[in-house]
Amino acid sequence: MIRGIDSPEIMPWGVVAVSAVAALVLAVWPLPDWAQWLRPEFAAVIVIYWVVAAPFHIGMVFAWCLGLTMDVLEGVVLSQNALGLTVLAYVCFLLHQRLRMFGVFEQAASVFVLVGIHQLIGYWVHGLTGGSYHTLAFLIPALMSAIIWPLARLSLDRLRL
Amino acid sequence: MLGILSLALIAADYKTHLTGTTRVALSYVAIPFYWLANGPSNILQGVDSYFTSRETLMADNERLHSEARILHGKLQKFISLTAENVRLRELLSSSTVLQDSVLIAELVNVSADPLKQQIVINKGADDGVYVGQPAIDAYGLMGQVVEVNAQQARVILISDSRHSIPVQINRNGVRAIAEGSGRIDTLMLPNVVATTDIKAGDLLVSSGLGQRFPVGYPVGVVESVMQDPGKPFLKVVARPSAQLDRSRFVLLVFSGERTY
Numbered sequence: 001m002i003r004g005i006d007s008p009e010i011m012p013w014g015v016v017a018v019s020a021v022a023a024l025v026l027a028v029w030p031l032p033d034w035a036q037w038l039r040p041e042f043a044a045v046i047v048i049y050w051v052v053a054a055p056f057h058i059g060m061v062f063a064w065c066l067g068l069t070m071d072v073l074e075g076v077v078l079s080q081n082a083l084g085l086t087v088l089a090y091v092c093f094l095l096h097q098r099l100r101m102f103g104v105f106e107q108a109a110s111v112f113v114l115v116g117i118h119q120l121i122g123y124w125v126h127g128l129t130g131g132s133y134h135t136l137a138f139l140i141p142a143l144m145s146a147i148i149w150p151l152a153r154l155s156l157d158r159l160r161l
Numbered sequence: 162m163l164g165i166l167s168l169a170l171i172a173a174d175y176k177t178h179l180t181g182t183t184r185v186a187l188s189y190v191a192i193p194f195y196w197l198a199n200g201p202s203n204i205l206q207g208v209d210s211y212f213t214s215r216e217t218l219m220a221d222n223e224r225l226h227s228e229a230r231i232l233h234g235k236l237q238k239f240i241s242l243t244a245e246n247v248r249l250r251e252l253l254s255s256s257t258v259l260q261d262s263v264l265i266a267e268l269v270n271v272s273a274d275p276l277k278q279q280i281v282i283n284k285g286a287d288d289g290v291y292v293g294q295p296a297i298d299a300y301g302l303m304g305q306v307v308e309v310n311a312q313q314a315r316v317i318l319i320s321d322s323r324h325s326i327p328v329q330i331n332r333n334g335v336r337a338i339a340e341g342s343g344r345i346d347t348l349m350l351p352n353v354v355a356t357t358d359i360k361a362g363d364l365l366v367s368s369g370l371g372q373r374f375p376v377g378y379p380v381g382v383v384e385s386v387m388q389d390p391g392k393p394f395l396k397v398v399a400r401p402s403a404q405l406d407r408s409r410f411v412l413l414v415f416s417g418e419r420t421y
Binding site for chain 1: 190195270279281342345
């Protein structure tokens with residue numbers, strides 16, 4: 001269960017910023033070629049966590065800005081990640097009360113579906129802008145995100161205190 | 162609303178070149194992240210080179226010296242061949258092939274998006290790098306520069322699914338297009354007529370026809386040729402010559418003259 005943050009006074013902006021920067025650095029962390037698909041979508045995990053924890057302070061604008069930075073880092077068409085993360089933030093906002101009550105494994109399952117939606121949108125934009133590499137492997141990062149979710153949630157919960 | 166904005170941005174970025182300057186400005190944001198992500202490996206390399214033993218260095222030195230000697234020997238022959246080539250071309254009164262000069266750049270980052278085959282290198286507009294510039298490694302053609310800021314440039318690899326390069330078979334000069342497949346170890350040659358003389362093991366070199374790449378750099382080796390009797394075209398798969406997934410150093414080619 002994620003504790004909600006409802007007043008701006010206790011909003012840990014520092015932790016939000018640090019986690020966002022960490023997610024971006026991990027997103028471009030050098031990996032061997034065979035492990036490229038195994039990289040979790042750290043930015044998406046961060047967005048899910050913070051939108052569920054503080055839905056009235058962190059939302060689609062945060063997700064959009066984070067996504068745009070991701071686009072620049074990855075060198076993809078602007079908004080490929082931003083669009084996905086914005087939609088992700090919106091869905092998380094709608095579901096935040098339910099997601100808060102879930103146990104950690106139920107949350108991980110939801111993370112798989114949510115990040116899967118984000119990946120699907122990114123893949124769709126990739127195809128729309130001329131990419132012709134078709135594979136279902138784009139769902140692997142969603143699975144990896146679900147796997148790291150318990151760890152990510154635990155560490156963010158600790159950092160917030 | 163942000164969704165609509167995103168869609169508009171996608172359209173703007175993909176269809177027009179309006180975002181070109183914005184992208185260059187934005188790309189500076191990426192530099193510190195690449196620097197941070199490369200930090201540990203850079204430190205490790207520093208430590209590693211600091212503690213390299215004298216024996217290893219001496220052995221390395223010896224090996225490099227002998228390698229240089231061999232290459233110099235080969236180069237002597239190459240110089241006379243180049244001169245001869247120029248003379249013959251003058252006889253034919255066609256344009257001369259000039260020597261290309263190169264700039265060495267180091268790889269900073271590999272695109273984190275597995276759907277894309279792109280790398281970032283540590284040379285930019287300050288070093289004279291320009292958009293469209295070909296990049297090679299010691300074994301063959303790697304790709305071309307697609308985005309430049311002052312200090313870094315982004316190179317699209319020939320294996321990217323949005324990249325194609327005009328090639329010809331070194332053995333007989335048959336021309337084709339090598340398309341990236343999205344996998345780092347495969348190129349596809351579409352629209353090769355079933356009667357074409359092409360077989361596994363053929364070396365593909367750049368033909369220079371697109372007026373983008375200099376002529377004569379190795380691009381790939383044909384790996385398999387499959388013929389489906391029901392189809393007019395062959396299914397030709399090639400493996401890139403350049404070590405796209407291993408090269409840490411990239412050579413940027415400055416063509417002295419358009420060599421097509």
